[in-house]
Amino acid sequence: MTQPPAPTPPAPLTSLVRPSITELRLSAFAGHRRAALPLGPLTLLAGPSGCGKSSALRAYEALARLGGGATLGEAFPDPVACVPERARPDAQRRRGFRIGCTADGPAGPVRLDVAVQAEPRLRVVGERLTAGELVLLETALRDPGKRAVQAAWHTAGPTPVTRGPLPDDQLGTALLPLRVAGRTPGQRKVLAAAEQMVVALRSAFPCDPDPGRMRGPVPAGSGRLLSDCGNLADVLLRTRAECGHRHTQFVTAVRAGCAGPVADVLAEVPADGTVRAVLDRGDGVRTGLRRLGDGELRYIALALVLLTGPGVLEVDPVSEVPAALQTLTVLADGLDRNLDVRQRRELLRLAVRMCERGHIRLVGAVSDGSWADGTDGVTVVDLEP
Known part of the structure; x- marks a missing residue:
């Protein structure tokens, strides 16, 4: 008798779709109250100085x-600055902040x-x-x-809920794969949700190019781009x-955003062993x-960021998930x-093209988002001071 074919096992979570963060919530964080920011593949947070663009990016980076398993102290080096300014301490002199996201x-x-809780001691309280x-998953500070x-x-x-202690200086969601066996459908649901959240959150690259650090020669190093692009x-x-193909795309982008002819972008190694970048005018x-100028340097750095990936940028990729x-x-x-x-127009065009492919997402802070309004693939979120 012919045996029926064995059932195909379910595909792993990450092989079906790339999890992504679609909303950042700043319930009580720095200058934000009850803020819910929608995030698309390419999102621009727009508004004048003081409206909270940078603090929103800091909150995302901290999450x-x-x-990725960091402690609260590593994620929030200045936690008191995250507490809303008008937040009053309770009878135990405690003050804190609340953030969240949707994956x-x-x-x-x-x-x-x-x-x-930021004061008097940094800890997760819920x-x-x-x-x-x-x-x-739900946690609470009992003692x-x-x-x-x-x-x-x-x-x-038979047991609807499992209880146990977790450290108060780490994200419990990131620790669940070490605590949940995955034997019951309920446990597997918890693991799938936790994995989705962790994969969506990790591999974030905060970037703010510093032209002053980019102008001079630099020591030869690991070849991984730092956040300031120095x-x-x-x-x-x-x-x-x-990667000759990506380099060709990079040169094309530089040519579109820099003054004068650009035939190539080279890295020269002088006799002292340092490395310096030059534009070959042809x-x-x-x-x-x-x-x-500062604008050209920031444009060049941001174009390089958009055209590279976790293998080049100084990030912590999810090692258990294939890079693709x-x-x-x-x-x-x-x-x-x-x-x-x-430069703004060319950089936005490049960002849209790269984000459409699904391997990269961008959340950028801009002073005025009107120049990007109506652009396909771009979500503009206006923040009020």
Whole structure:
């Protein structure tokens, strides 16, 4: 008798769709109150100085670091600055802040909300992971004298909820894969939701190019781009040798945003062993980056960021997920700073094209988003001071 074919096992979560953060919630964080910011593949946070653009990016970066297993102290180096200015301490002199996000993916929309005590001691005092109306994980601080929170996660089956302590200085969601066995449908649902949230949060690259650090020669290093892009010359030395196709695209982008002819962008290694970047003008003239304006340098750096990936940028990729299935989120503060109209237009065009492919997402802060309004693929979120 012919045996029926064995059932095909379900595909892993990350092989179906790339999880992504679709909303950032700043319930009480710095200058934000009850703010819910929608995030698309390419999002511009727009508004004047003081409206909270940079603090929103800091909140996203902190959540990303927590999702990667960082402690609260690593994610919030200045936690008191995150507390709303008018927040009053309670009878125990406690003050804090609340942030959260939503990750969409194969598990459906999954919400994460975290309450953090900043004073008198930095700690998580509450965390909730939910899918629809179902609470998958909930933590609460029961005993202020202990460095732990009491956690309860969904189990289903004979025991509907499993309880246990979790450390009060880390994100419980990121620790669930170490605590949940995955034996029951309920446990597998918890694991899928936690994995979706962690994968969506991780691989974030905060970026704010510093032209002053890009002008001079730099020591040869790892070839991984830093957040201030000060080692851009060292990275160019690597990318030009390793990926000719991407380098050609990069040169085309530089040509569109810089003054004068650009035949190539090179990294030279003088006799002292340092590395410096130059523009090859195509007629025997090479222009060092020290001669370029701030706008040109920021444009060049941001174009390089958009055209590279986790293997080049100084980020912590999700090692257990194939690189082809990950999404890198670039958090670009001052995206339009020092850029002229042409540079802004060309950079946005490049960003739209790269974000459409799904491997990269961009959340950028701009002083005025009107120049991007109505552009297909761009979400403009206006923040009020």
